[in-house]
Amino acid sequence: MNNGKVLDTLKRYDYSFFAIASIIFIMGSINLYSATHTSEYLSGLYKTQIIYFLISIVVGVGISFIQPKTFMRFSYLIYGLNIILLIIVLFLGEKGMGARRWLAIGGVRFQPSELMKISVILILARYYSKKVIGDEIGLKELIIPFIICFLPAALIIVEPDLGTGLMLFLIFFVVSFYCKLKWKSIFIIGIIGLISGLGMYKYGLKEYQRKRILTFLDPSADKKGSGYNAIQSKIAIGSGKVFGKGFKKSSQASLNYLPENHTDFVFSIFNEEHGFFGSLFLIGIYVMLLFRFIHLATSVTKLFNSIVVMGLMSIFFWHTFINMGMVTGLLPIVGLPLPYMSYGGSSLLTFSICCGLATSISNSKSIF
Numbered sequence: 001m002n003n004g005k006v007l008d009t010l011k012r013y014d015y016s017f018f019a020i021a022s023i024i025f026i027m028g029s030i031n032l033y034s035a036t037h038t039s040e041y042l043s044g045l046y047k048t049q050i051i052y053f054l055i056s057i058v059v060g061v062g063i064s065f066i067q068p069k070t071f072m073r074f075s076y077l078i079y080g081l082n083i084i085l086l087i088i089v090l091f092l093g094e095k096g097m098g099a100r101r102w103l104a105i106g107g108v109r110f111q112p113s114e115l116m117k118i119s120v121i122l123i124l125a126r127y128y129s130k131k132v133i134g135d136e137i138g139l140k141e142l143i144i145p146f147i148i149c150f151l152p153a154a155l156i157i158v159e160p161d162l163g164t165g166l167m168l169f170l171i172f173f174v175v176s177f178y179c180k181l182k183w184k185s186i187f188i189i190g191i192i193g194l195i196s197g198l199g200m201y202k203y204g205l206k207e208y209q210r211k212r213i214l215t216f217l218d219p220s221a222d223k224k225g226s227g228y229n230a231i232q233s234k235i236a237i238g239s240g241k242v243f244g245k246g247f248k249k250s251s252q253a254s255l256n257y258l259p260e261n262h263t264d265f266v267f268s269i270f271n272e273e274h275g276f277f278g279s280l281f282l283i284g285i286y287v288m289l290l291f292r293f294i295h296l297a298t299s300v301t302k303l304f305n306s307i308v309v310m311g312l313m314s315i316f317f318w319h320t321f322i323n324m325g326m327v328t329g330l331l332p333i334v335g336l337p338l339p340y341m342s343y344g345g346s347s348l349l350t351f352s353i354c355c356g357l358a359t360s361i362s363n364s365k366s367i368f
Contacts, residue, residue: 012363013064013359013363014359014362014363016292016362017289017292017355017358017359017362018057018060018061018352018355018359020285020288020289020292021289021339021340021351021352021355022057023285024282024285024286024289024339024340024341025053025340025341027270027282027285027341028049028266028338028340028341028342029046029049029050029053030247031266031269031270031273031341032045032046032049032262032266032341032343033046034247034248034250034253034269034273035250035253035261035262035266035269036253036261036262037248038253038254038256039256042262045262045343048343049343049348052344052345052348052349053340053348053352055345055349056345056348056349056351056352056353057352059349059352059353059356060352060353060354060355060356060359061356061359062356063353063356063357063359063360064355064356064357064359064360064363065360065363066360067360067364068302068304068305068308068357068360068361068364071122071308071357071360072122072125072126072129072304075119075122075123075125075126076123076126078119078122078123079119079120079122079123079148082112082115082116082119082152083151083152083155085103085112085115086112086113086116086152086155086156087155088103088112089101089102089103089112089113089155089159090155090158090159093159094109099159099160099161100159101113101159101161109345109346110345110346110349111346113152113156113159113161113164113165114164114346114347114349114350115346115349115350115353116152116156116164116168117164117167117168117171117315117350118312118315118350118353118354118357119152120148120149120152120168120171120172120311121171121175121307121308121311121312121315122308123148124145124148124149124171124172124175124176124307124311125175125304125307125308125311126304127144127145127148128145128175128176128179128303128307129302129303129304129307136180136181136182137176137179137180137181137182137185138182138184138185139185139188142176142181142185142189145172145175145176146172149168149169149171149172152168153165153166153168153169156168160206161335162334163322163334163335163336164335164336166334167315167318167319167336170314170318171311171314171315171318173189174310174311174313174314174317174318175307175310175311175314178297178307178310179307211225212332212333212334213332215227215230216230216329216331216332216333228259229258229259229260229265229333230329230333232252232257232258232259232268233258233265233268233327233328233329234328234329235252235257236250236252236257236258236265236268236269236271236272237268237271237272237327237328239251239252239272240271240272240273240274240275240276240278240279241275241276242275242276242277243274243275243276243277243278244271244272244273244274244275244277244278245272245273245275246273247273248273249273250269250272250273251272252268252269252272253269253272262342262343263335263337263342263343263344264323264326264327264333264335264336264337264342265327266338266341266342266343267279267282267323267324267327267338267341268327270282270341271327282341283324286316286320286339289316290313290316290317290320292358293309293310293312293313293316293358294310294313296309296358296361296362297309297310297313299365300361300364300365305361305364308357308361309357309358309361312354312357312358315350315351315354316339316351316354318336319336319337319338319339320338320339322334322336323336323337323338323342324338339351
């Protein structure tokens with residue numbers, strides 16, 4: 001490729017997804033430093049996070065130069081390999097915090113469950129793009145897509161990782177709804193989901209998971225146990241008031257009152273230090289990113305590409321909605337990171353791959 005073609009490619013390249021993601025990450029890194037700067041063991045995490053981010057961006061940008069039809073062609077293979085990794089995790093995975101979720105390859109630890117979200121989107125997009133010809137989807141047409149989603153979700157829930165397992169079902173619902181799911185089917189799915197949820201609560205959840213739900217309904221029932229995090233999170237958010245306490249002035253972080261303030265509860269610390277208006281600004285950037293996904297999904301001509309982008313949007317939407325709802329007490333506590341704000345290499349890699357896929361599909365209109 002000569003210099004003229006390189007410059008032309010760079011001019012037509014869609015930078016929007018990585019640009020918005022970078023803005024969120026910069027805010028997240030500053031917040032991570034503030035949340036951990038007083039900790040002897042966590043004070044250097046922001047440096048590690050920057051390295052993770054740079055690696056994830058390199059991977060994401062690399063993916064953005066792969067044509068979307070390649071992902072469609074290998075979607076079944078990608079899905080199958082990820083299923084194998086999930087099975088390996090159950091037997092050979094590293095254990096941490098009571099769960100076996102990580103694989104270590106060459107000294108690098110990662111969670112296959114994170115990449116499974118993208119694998120499910122790719123295979124569902126391929127299936128629906130081949131089967132759906134303008135007609136609405138009934139329950140009969142949902143059997144195979146449901147099995148595609150249920151198999152990895154079950155393996156992930158066994159780890160146990162209930163949050164990510166349920167995330168796959170949420171992605172499945174959004175993608176199916178986008179492919180013209182019948183309202184009758186939505187109603188029936190809702191009834192089945194409610195019955196399944198009640199059954200799972202009674203027979204499928206571990207004791208600590210049931211406690212999380214009970215303390216969500218009444219955090220004061222166990223103030224020093226399962227309800228502690230929720231209470232401290234609300235205190236952090238409430239003390240931020242309108243304009244916040246200021247950078248590095250979070251009492252919940254500096255006094256270590258709020259555990260996991262660098263992962264699941266980063267938004268609590270951000271809210272405490274930057275207040276209502278700061279949080280509103282952050283939410284606005286997330287909304288901008290979500291609308292960019294939606295605009296792309298509705299502007300591409302190929303159904304596979306459109307479904308993939310909408311599925312990728314659902315990953316960002318559900319992660320943001322559930323995490324913020326969790327820390328504000330509107331939803332039960334589950335272990336879902338806030339995109340580009342929470343510490344973690346696997347989640348950063350997943351979100352950057354999402355941005356890379358979306359950029360690839362956007363570039364297919366002007367570069368490929």
